[in-house]
Amino acid sequence: MDRVDLKPPADAVAQRADAYAAAPLLNCLLREVAEPLPRSGARPAYRLPGTGRLLRVRPGRRPADPEVHSAGSWHRLGHSELVKLVAEELRRLTGLPGDDLPAEMIDSRDTVAALLTARARATAPEDPYLRSEQSLITGHPYHPAPKARGGGPAAAWLPYAPEAHAHFPLVLLGVREDQVAEEGDTRALDALATAPPGYRLLPAHPWQLGLLGRGLEPAFADGRLIRLGTTAFDTWPTAAVRTVYEPRRDLFLKFSLDVRITNDIRRLWRHDLLKLRRTDTAATEAFAAMGPPAAWLSDHGYRTAAFAFEELAVLVRDGLRDHLLPGAxxxxxxxxxxxxxxxxxxxxxxxxxxxxxxxxxxxxxxxxxxxxxxxxxxxxxxxxxxxxxxxxxxxxxxxxxxxxxxxxxxxxxxxxxxxxxxxxxxxxxxxxxxxxxxxxxxxxxxxxxxxxxxxxxxxxxxxxxxxxxxxxxxxxxxxxxxxxxxxxxxxxxxxxxxxxxxxxxx
Known part of the structure; x- marks a missing residue:
């Protein structure tokens, strides 16, 4: 990432990260759990039915400044205190422990803090499309942990974070031809570089390779996989994190990523890949029948290694240029x-x-x-x-x-x-x-x-x-x-x- 000599004060970053992380968590709590009380002031108040606690917030599309009523007065809640309040409420309400969700809420807030710091030192892309894809600091406005990145150290994921204006080359692997699994049109992958005889090209997301760790060592050892360096160009991660875009080639690639982002582990699951052609064909035909200007960006093929079908899968998606109206x-x-x-x-x-x-x-x-x-x-x-x-x-x-x-x-x-x-x-x-x-x-x-x-x-x-x-x-x-x-x-x-x-x- 390109850097400039700017660094926001740590306390300012912490306050902004708390506010960014609290808003979607409050949205969830107010939508799904809290019971509104009759309005009696500038701030709406709510009863939490599990604990009986009273909560009030600064209203708006992104609620802020949560306060809990205790000992006859209102007390401000920081993000960590808000997480504790939500966890206690949901344990009482559901009888379930919530497993790792409280930790994910904290991770989401810490991720925002890391993103804000990195973003202040990075240069936003000039392309307004890329700028829009990389703008989501809040993320999903109704998710309790929209920015969680799996709890790993920031150094492991920050180089690949769209919100930090990251751009990076892809790792190029060669898969022995008898181990290739693919369906649909994957010719765009072969144009990324030249694979040696007997192998097919398979790009890989560097973060995903790091997550897989030593699990691929047997395949490298026996020649089913070989390393071919990296692409000669950078790709830009989009809002989905695991999907990247290369503007000059107008190429989207979607990868497996063994990280929970919002509700799911973002792996390209076998059952989804096997039904993808049917779904994509139906959508493609629907938009063809409708005609322009509406357009469908087809996921028209995938390639992977048979021995790591989900882990190394990559999906090829239509670019933008063939679909966009002139000048749009x-x-x-x-x-x-x-x-x-x-x-x-x-x-x-x-x-x-x-x-x-x-x-x-x-x-x-x-x-x-x-x-x-x-x-x-x-x-x-x-x-x-x-x-x-x-x-x-x-x-x-x-x-x-x-x-x-x-x-x-x-x-x-x-x-x-x-x-x-x-x-x-x-x-x-x-x-x-x-x-x-x-x-x-x-x-x-x-x-x-x-x-x-x-x-x-x-x-x-x-x-x-x-x-x-x-x-x-x-x-x-x-x-x-x-x-x-x-x-x-x-x-x-x-x-x-x-x-x-x-x-x-x-």
Missing amino acids: TPLLAAGLAEGFEGSPPAATAAPEAWWEAYLRQVVPPALRAFDEHGVVLEAHLQNTLIAVDAAGTPVQALFRDAEGAKLVPDVSRAAGWERLVYCLVVNHLGEIAGALVEHHPGLDPWPAVRRELARHDLPEVPALLTSPTLPGKTNLLLRWTGADGAEARYLPLPNPLADGSRSALA
Whole structure:
């Protein structure tokens, strides 16, 4: 990473890290557990039903400054005290110990501190797309430990952290031809370098190789694997951490990473890889039928070693150039929600028109893919790119991640719709709307969402527009109870789309 001679004071970093880490944890606690009390002051107060404790916070999209009531007065909680409070509450409420989650919450906060320090010494990429991918210091706004990196020392992961503006070469391995396992179009891998006769090229993420440790030594010893150096170019990690982008080749590669990030160990699991072609083909065909400007970034092939099928798997994803409208600049939707230098929601002088343009690009392809083709896009903030024109106006949406997409033949239509509503409306539109309102107070974003949804003749839409609630994912309880990360559990949230309701999603 390029460095400049800047270093924030340690106490300032600690305070900022506490604030960044507390906000998503409080969001989870208030959404999933806390019971609101009648408003009696500037700060809303809540009862925690497991312990009976009283909590109050500074309200907003990112709640802050938590205080607990004790001995007749309110006492400020730092992040570590907040973690203890949450852990005690959930032990009482669920009867379960929570295993490693409290440590993950602390790790997430410490990760943020390391990122803030490194970020102050790094140079942000000039490319606005890369800048948007590398902007997520808060990360998932409704996860108790969104920035945890597996508890390892910062030196092991910081060189590969998108939030620290990292860029790095990939390790090049050769896999003996009789040990190659692959499916789909992987020709882009062969163009990275030249493998010796009898071997195929296999790029590897250097962090993943470090995590695997000595487990690959037998394969190197008997010649099933050989080392071929590193790429002659750097790659840039995207918001997903394990996916990298090489701008000159317009190449995305997604790797296994044996680290828990949010809810899951981020390995390319065998069962997901084996069904990937079917899911990706369905999504590709759906977007081909729809036509531009909406686009699907296909995960069109994977390659790995048969003896380390999941550990060394690499997925080849479509680049951007063949899909982008001329002159359009892609930006990560999650980056727009979090904010970065030059972000269009903050810069626009016409927020209503900007928002209507945004909705016109994002909503129709997600609904049509579901209704007409049975493809449930995981259309959340991190899987959606928004291309803007020279004025910053949204002109195109690009969707990605066949691994997260579902097909209606495999899930019921009702279950698929619930998942789509959560990903698209609650996770995605709710956060972009919140960011827009922060920059443009007084804007009511929900009538425009209602109008856009009402244009589409899906049988589920009328109920969506009148239901008092929307499904909210319970990441805190999911992690505390040890449920599988793919096993989404939802609780009802007030629906800002319903007539007479203009409350934000919370």
